[in-house]
Amino acid sequence: MLTFKLAIRNLIGAGLRTWLNVFVLSLSYVVIIYMNGMLDGWNRQAKTDMIHWDTGQGQLWQKNYDPVDPFTLQNSFGPIPGELNNLVKEGQIAPVLITMASFYPEGRIQSILLKGIPDNQKVLDLPTASMIGDSTEISALVGKRMAQSNRIKVGDLITLRWRDRNGTFDAADVRIAAIFDTNVPTVDAGQIWIPLTRLQKMLQVPGEATLLIRGKSEWPSFNSEGWVSKDLKTLTAEIDQIIKGKSFSSAVMYLILLLLAMLAIFDTQVLSIFRRQREIGTQIALGMTRWQVVKLFTVEGAMHGVLAAILAAIYGIPFLASQSRFGIPMPKATDSMGLAVAEKIFPVYSIGLIIITIVFVLITATIVSYLPARRISKMNPTEAIRGRIQ
Amino acid sequence: MESNKTVIEIRNLVKTFPMGNREFTALNGINLTFTGGEFSGLVGPSGSGKTTLLNIIGTLDSPTEGEALVMRHSVGKLSQKKAAHLRNLKIGFIFQTFNLLPVYSALENVEFPLLLQKMNAASRKKAVMDALDWVGLADKVRSRPAQMSGGECQRVAIARAIVKKPEIVLADEPTANLDAENSHHILQTMVKLNKELGTTFLFATHDEKVIGYLRRIIKLYDGKVSSDEIVTVK
Numbered sequence: 001m002l003t004f005k006l007a008i009r010n011l012i013g014a015g016l017r018t019w020l021n022v023f024v025l026s027l028s029y030v031v032i033i034y035m036n037g038m039l040d041g042w043n044r045q046a047k048t049d050m051i052h053w054d055t056g057q058g059q060l061w062q063k064n065y066d067p068v069d070p071f072t073l074q075n076s077f078g079p080i081p082g083e084l085n086n087l088v089k090e091g092q093i094a095p096v097l098i099t100m101a102s103f104y105p106e107g108r109i110q111s112i113l114l115k116g117i118p119d120n121q122k123v124l125d126l127p128t129a130s131m132i133g134d135s136t137e138i139s140a141l142v143g144k145r146m147a148q149s150n151r152i153k154v155g156d157l158i159t160l161r162w163r164d165r166n167g168t169f170d171a172a173d174v175r176i177a178a179i180f181d182t183n184v185p186t187v188d189a190g191q192i193w194i195p196l197t198r199l200q201k202m203l204q205v206p207g208e209a210t211l212l213i214r215g216k217s218e219w220p221s222f223n224s225e226g227w228v229s230k231d232l233k234t235l236t237a238e239i240d241q242i243i244k245g246k247s248f249s250s251a252v253m254y255l256i257l258l259l260l261a262m263l264a265i266f267d268t269q270v271l272s273i274f275r276r277q278r279e280i281g282t283q284i285a286l287g288m289t290r291w292q293v294v295k296l297f298t299v300e301g302a303m304h305g306v307l308a309a310i311l312a313a314i315y316g317i318p319f320l321a322s323q324s325r326f327g328i329p330m331p332k333a334t335d336s337m338g339l340a341v342a343e344k345i346f347p348v349y350s351i352g353l354i355i356i357t358i359v360f361v362l363i364t365a366t367i368v369s370y371l372p373a374r375r376i377s378k379m380n381p382t383e384a385i386r387g388r389i390q
Numbered sequence: 391m392e393s394n395k396t397v398i399e400i401r402n403l404v405k406t407f408p409m410g411n412r413e414f415t416a417l418n419g420i421n422l423t424f425t426g427g428e429f430s431g432l433v434g435p436s437g438s439g440k441t442t443l444l445n446i447i448g449t450l451d452s453p454t455e456g457e458a459l460v461m462r463h464s465v466g467k468l469s470q471k472k473a474a475h476l477r478n479l480k481i482g483f484i485f486q487t488f489n490l491l492p493v494y495s496a497l498e499n500v501e502f503p504l505l506l507q508k509m510n511a512a513s514r515k516k517a518v519m520d521a522l523d524w525v526g527l528a529d530k531v532r533s534r535p536a537q538m539s540g541g542e543c544q545r546v547a548i549a550r551a552i553v554k555k556p557e558i559v560l561a562d563e564p565t566a567n568l569d570a571e572n573s574h575h576i577l578q579t580m581v582k583l584n585k586e587l588g589t590t591f592l593f594a595t596h597d598e599k600v601i602g603y604l605r606r607i608i609k610l611y612d613g614k615v616s617s618d619e620i621v622t623v624k
Binding site: 002005006009010012013014015278279281282283284285286287288289290292381382385386 | 441445448450451470471474475477478479483485487489490491492493494498502503505506507508550
């Protein structure tokens with residue numbers, strides 16, 4: 001208790017010197033939490049967007065469908081189980097039909113994935129309702145990346161060529177009804193979306209789909225023969241793996257920031273012990289043991305961490321909360337650099353992150369305060385009193 | 391206070407320090423005895439061993455040979471913890487450069503030894519105010535060392551040394567950084583304390599002003615006692 005009392009007295013007495021150290025350390029707290037919060041928010045947003053735009057809450061794949069093998073697409077169609085029809089009509093399940101096709105932007109030929117999806121679906125964030133229109137034309141959706149790379153605009157007429165179930169080639173023009181903006185490239189790059197019924201007709205597979213995507217409602221009981229269930233964990237395994245990889249790099253960043261903060265404390269302590277040797281000698285002369293002085297200097301160093309946590313809370317909580325609420329705008333350039341980043345990232349600050357950061361900083365602050373303070377135990381008090389130790 | 395009882399006894403004390411490959415003998419065969427209530431001084435030129443002897447008596451250093459008994463405790467045999475305890479309870483220090491804790495106020499500086507004794511807050515406050523009153527600084531309790539003159543700082547240092555009512559006060563060149571007026575003021579305060587509280591004062595000095603107040607003068611030369619004389623009080 002006495003050590004704490006004296007440490008607080010010394011810290012307050014040191015005035016500006018203390019507050020400068022405390023401010024630098026508090027910046028470390030806030031920056032560590034901010035950076036990790038931003039990366040967590042980015043990861044969480046990427047996964048959430050993927051669920052909202054691509055995977056839904058779960059999928060059923062036609063047994064032949066293999067997304068990494070385009071040759072399977074030619075015969076990955078199966079009849080949509082009748083038990084699911086009501087949910088499909090309500091838009092709670094989105095059947096998706098996928099085939100390989102070609103289209104001809106500005107006289108070139110380009111392979112694409114042609115996807116059919118019900119225009120009334122409510123499972124994915126794709127603006128499929130904009131495909132509802134004149135039944136004489138085929139309305140289509142493309143993503144922003146696809147539109148940019150092929151100079152497609154809303155209202156353009158695009159020629160498509162495909163092969164139906166029987167292997168017969170056919171072609172038609174589709175009108176671009178809308179261009180959607182998403183940061184999920186798996187529904188954008190190299191893809192054109194048209195109404196499901198149109199594609200079923202074009203491929204001559206009425207009532208069939210390649211995969212079924214569900215929203216929040218669970219699959220009802222149905223005859224699942226010919227369909228393979230894929231749960232959310234399986235569907236998001238790839239992005240989970242990427243997040244895991246990014247966690248390592250964020251841990252490296254975390255350590256670098258922490259090391260910088262600790263270096264500041266260590267340096268302050270070394271300088272402080274050298275500069276305050278007369279004070280150390282006097283404290284010993286007044287009746288403190290050397291180890292009491294070591295303890296006092298260690299607690300003083302560690303108290304920087306405590307005061308920094310309080311200061312960080314004072315200005316950090318409003319700052320971090322506002323970032324979390326209003327988001328961090330991301331520059332447009334990141335998209336053109338090939339990074340799928342949303343316009344805004346909303347940082348996520350978990351209690352675990354905050355507690356771990358505080359505890360970690362406090363423990364390391366105590367250790368780096370103790371290491372130079374150990375020198376005091378070897379000091380000759382008679383030399384220290386005269387300030388003669390070099 | 392243990393007036394007329396032996397408080398310090400030094401027998402055949404030798405102190406050497408390593409100096410490169412050789413040994414430097416700072417004290418050589420010192421024999422001295424101090425009784426309670428003495429107002430004495432170790433006098434001699436720089437390098438004669440005054441401060442070394444004072445440090446040994448103050449348990450900040452230990453003899454190489456011989457024995458130094460302080461309050462019947464053999465300095466060389468004391469553990470670090472016991473030596474600290476003895477310094478905290480029985481020995482007060484006054485330094486040439488005051489050695490006040492720079493970030494503490496006068497009150498906090500004087501309070502420091504009592505905090506180590508874990509004295510309760512009310513008794514502590516009273517003792518601190520009494521000590522500051524003694525040295526005439528009751529109105530400077532909130533001042534920090536940087537805000538006080540040299541004389542005031544030394545008076546705070548005296549208050550810090552006497553606040554715990556020690557048996558012995560060791561003063562190493564206490565007036566070296568003070569002008570004549572302040573030096574006399576400080577010395578008169580010490581004489582007053584010696585008379586009223588019976589505290590034993592032992593100085594290390596070569597300042598004539600201090601020597602004029604001493605009632606026993608021990609002259610050291612090259613680490614040896616060259617003379618030890620009682621001064622008759624006029």
